[in-house]
Amino acid sequence: MLQLQVLRQNPDWVKERLTVKQFKDTDVVDTILSLDDQRKKLQLEFDTTQAKVNSASKEIGQLMGKGQKEEAETKKQEVTALKNSLQPITDKLAEVEKRLQDTLVILPNLPSEKVPVGKTPADNIVVREGGKKPNLPAGSVPHWDLIKKYDIIDFETGAKITGSGFPLYKGKGARLQRGLIQYFLDFNTAAGYTEYLPPFMVNEASAYGTGQLPDKEGQMYYMPEDKFYMIPTSEVPITNIYRDEILKEADLPIKMTAYSPCFRREAGSFGKDVRGLNRVHQFEKVEIVQIVHPDKSYEVLEEMVNHVEKLLNTLELPYRILKLCGGDMGFASALTYDFEVYSGAQERWLEVSSVSNFETYQTNRMKIRFKDEKGKPQLVHSLNGSSMALPRVVAALLENNQTSDRIQLPTVLEKYIGSTLIS
RNA sequence: GGAGACUUGUCCGAGUGGUUGAAGGAGCACGCCUGGAAAGUGUGUAUACGGGAAACCGUAUCGAGGGUUCGAAUCCCUCAGUCUCCGCCA
Structure with a gap:
C-alpha cells in the first residue's frame, strides 16, 4: 500500500x-x-x-x-x-x-525511476545473458516426452490422485527435486541467509500483508472452514514474520531463505504455455527475502540478482536477465528483474526467478518498521526473489542435457542426487 | 474433540467500574558519582491519527472485534492464541 x-x-x-x-x-x-x-x-x-x-x-x-x-x-x-x-x-x-x-489499496506500487516504459513483455529490457544455448542432436524432444521416456515424472497419475497440474515425481525425478531444494538452500545459507521452514497455509492478515489479498484472491487455494490460504510462495509466511514489529536499526539487514511447495490455482491459464512443467498448480521453490534499511534496498536488489545469477551459472544453463517494463511488473513491485533459462527442445525462454524491490509497499501494509537515529519509527524496505523455482529449471536441465539415450546432469548436483546420469 | 485457567507497555508484574496511558521492578538511553568500571543516584523511555512553527495539546489503543455504562484494562458476547487435565493420534 x-x-x-x-x-x-x-x-x-x-x-x-x-x-x-x-x-x-x-x-x-x-x-x-x-x-x-x-x-x-x-x-x-x-x-x-x-x-x-x-x-x-x-x-x-x-x-x-x-x-x-x-x-x-x-x-x-x-x-x-x-x-x-x-x-x-x-x-x-x-x-x-x-x-x-x-x-x-487498489493502487499498485509506484515503479522506480529505473523502470523502462512499456506495456508488454516485449518491452522488457535484456540486461545481460549468460551460458550458451545447447546444440541438441536431431531427435531431441521436449521435457514432457523425456519424463515419460525415463519414467521420472508422472502427470497422469498426479491428475488421478488430485487433478491436472499436480505432478507426481518418481525415482530419479523425486530425488532431483529433493537434491535441488537442498542445493539451493545450502547455496543461500552460505551467503548469509537464515533458513526457515514456514507454515504452508496462512491466515487472512498474512495474505493481505504481502499483497495477495484483496485483489489476487482467486489465485490462491482457500480452506473456508479455517479461513486459511495455501501459500502461493513462501514469501508470504516469511515476510510476515516481522509483521507489526519495530526493529532496531542494528538488526538490519534481515536475510531469510525458505523452501516451500507453492500452490497456485492459475485460473485462466491455457494453451501451450502450460504444457508439462511450464505451469503447474503445485511446485517446489526456494525463496530469498530481505528486510533492509530504506537507503540500502537498491544496492541489495543488485546483490540478490548477482546471487541468483551465480547460482544459475553453477547449473550451466543458458539464461538471460530482464528488467521488467512498467506494464509487465507485479502489482506490489517497484523494480523487478526476471531470470529466464533457455529450454533447448522447446526453443523458448522460461522464467525461473523474479527478484523484486517492494520498497515500503509491503512493509506499509505489514507495519514493519525500525527506529532511526532520532528514535523515530520508519518503514523498512522488503525484497524477495526466487532462488529458484524448480519445475522450469528441471525442464531446462532435462532438455538441454539430453542425448538419444540418456540425460547427463551437471556435476555440481552429484553431491545432492548421487548419480547425475538418467538413462 | 471435551473441561478448566489465562492473554496488561521492551520484558516481568500490579490493577475487578471513576483524574490509570496504566503502580512497582528489570532492561535500555542520558546525566551525576568514579582514575576507569561496578554499585549507588537523578531524569527519560509505546504506537497511530489530528491540531500546532515549536514547546506541547487532543483522541484512540491493556490479544482482536462488538456490547452495557455518564465513565471499562476492569462487567457481558463473539473470535483468536497460550497453558493444564482428559480423549484421540503420527
Whole structure:
C-alpha cells in the first residue's frame, strides 16, 4: 500500500508513475486526497467532542465522590446529549475511513525511476545473458516426452490422485527435486541467509500483508472452514514474520531463505504455455527475502540478482536477465528483474526467478518498521526473489542435457542426487 | 474433540467500574558519582491519527472485534492464541 504522505506531497508525480505502470484511472489519486481531507475534518470534530465527553465524565466521577448526586445527574444528561451528537460523526468517519482504505489499496506500487516504459513483455529490457544455448542432436524432444521416456515424472497419475497440474515425481525425478531444494538452500545459507521452514497455509492478515489479498484472491487455494490460504510462495509466511514489529536499526539487514511447495490455482491459464512443467498448480521453490534499511534496498536488489545469477551459472544453463517494463511488473513491485533459462527442445525462454524491490509497499501494509537515529519509527524496505523455482529449471536441465539415450546432469548436483546420469 | 485457567507497555508484574496511558521492578538511553568500571543516584523511555512553527495539546489503543455504562484494562458476547487435565493420534 502506498503511503498517504507520498500522495499528499506529490500527487502529480504519483499519477505520472502510475501511468508508467499502465494504471489508467489516475483520478483515484484525487479521490483519495479528498477522502483524506474529509477524514481529517471529521477526525477533528470527533476528537474535540469526545474530549468534552471525557472531561465531563471525569467531573461526574468527582461529583459522585463528593456525594453531589443531583449535580452529577445534570452532567449525565449533558453528556448523553453530546454523545447523541457524536453518533453521526462516528458513523461518517468510519465510512470515510473505510472508503479511503479500500481506495488506497487498489493502487499498485509506484515503479522506480529505473523502470523502462512499456506495456508488454516485449518491452522488457535484456540486461545481460549468460551460458550458451545447447546444440541438441536431431531427435531431441521436449521435457514432457523425456519424463515419460525415463519414467521420472508422472502427470497422469498426479491428475488421478488430485487433478491436472499436480505432478507426481518418481525415482530419479523425486530425488532431483529433493537434491535441488537442498542445493539451493545450502547455496543461500552460505551467503548469509537464515533458513526457515514456514507454515504452508496462512491466515487472512498474512495474505493481505504481502499483497495477495484483496485483489489476487482467486489465485490462491482457500480452506473456508479455517479461513486459511495455501501459500502461493513462501514469501508470504516469511515476510510476515516481522509483521507489526519495530526493529532496531542494528538488526538490519534481515536475510531469510525458505523452501516451500507453492500452490497456485492459475485460473485462466491455457494453451501451450502450460504444457508439462511450464505451469503447474503445485511446485517446489526456494525463496530469498530481505528486510533492509530504506537507503540500502537498491544496492541489495543488485546483490540478490548477482546471487541468483551465480547460482544459475553453477547449473550451466543458458539464461538471460530482464528488467521488467512498467506494464509487465507485479502489482506490489517497484523494480523487478526476471531470470529466464533457455529450454533447448522447446526453443523458448522460461522464467525461473523474479527478484523484486517492494520498497515500503509491503512493509506499509505489514507495519514493519525500525527506529532511526532520532528514535523515530520508519518503514523498512522488503525484497524477495526466487532462488529458484524448480519445475522450469528441471525442464531446462532435462532438455538441454539430453542425448538419444540418456540425460547427463551437471556435476555440481552429484553431491545432492548421487548419480547425475538418467538413462 | 471435551473441561478448566489465562492473554496488561521492551520484558516481568500490579490493577475487578471513576483524574490509570496504566503502580512497582528489570532492561535500555542520558546525566551525576568514579582514575576507569561496578554499585549507588537523578531524569527519560509505546504506537497511530489530528491540531500546532515549536514547546506541547487532543483522541484512540491493556490479544482482536462488538456490547452495557455518564465513565471499562476492569462487567457481558463473539473470535483468536497460550497453558493444564482428559480423549484421540503420527
